[in-house]
Amino acid sequence: MTRRYGPGSDPTGWLRRYHRPPVQGPTLVLFPHAGGSATGYYTLAQALSGSAEVLTVQYPGRQDRLGEACVEDIGEMADRVVEALLPGGGRPLVLFGHSLGSIVAYEVALRLESRHPDRAPVGVVVSGRPAASIHLSRGLSRLADEDLASSISDLSGTPPELLADKDLMSAVLPSLRADFKAAESYRGAADSRVTCPLYAYAGAQDHNVPREGLLRWRAHTSAEFTARFFEGGHFYLQSQEPEVARTLCADLRTFTDTALLSPAP
Secondary structure, three states: OOOOOOOOOOOOOOEEOOOOOOOOOOEEEEEOOOOOOHHHHHHHHHHHOOOOEEEEEOOOOOHHHOOOOOOOOHHHHHHHHHHHHOOOOOOOEEEEEEOHHHHHHHHHHHHHHHHOHHHOOOEEEEEOOOOOOOOOOOOHHHOOHHHHHHHHHHOOOOOHHHHHOHHHHHHHHHHHHHHHHHHHHOOOOOOOOEOOOEEEEEEOOOOOOOHHHHHHHHHHEOOOEEEEEEOOOOOHHHHOHHHHHHHHHHHHHHHHHHHHHOOOO
């Protein structure tokens, strides 16, 4: 299988494609959480590969990009992903981001709409984070290594065997710290909004994402807004992956159908 965006074939280094795409269907771009990597979406991408060309973002400073400097600014992350996406085309574009990835995806959508309207997304799904206009800073980026490791353990998104491996954690913590710094310094404009539909997902038991905070994403689109809650905490994507895949497939169809019915600008 030819991986158009596989490791080494994307000149920017930001995008991966692990599964053969369908002949038709949108392009879906998945943005990982803080400390996350492209391979963390492997099984979800596989489940969605019959409905879309699935690309996953690989932030620098981890896995095959371990030797590269981490990016500590959401705006710079978004700019680099926009650059990576511009050579593509032909398929409707949908963006999905979880936690940190939600604000990177949202900023990518804003940039595409304003600077490259021919590549503007037909839908955005944000997950696991209150609205972009809500500033979040728990000071995690300034914690000592042991306390930082403890904080991610509390989120239940990191395998215990990884947390217990000091060598692996020493490789993971720099990118995690950089991602937290980027997230903590981010301030989304209260009046910013995309013109495409925006859906918001969250775990019903995620104490980091109160219901009202998720619903405030409504202010960040001039089109349709929908909120969806799944059983689970911050990493409901793992425990509810089959249900998330089914829901996302349905939402992809809605986005593309709506785009087809919308009048040309």
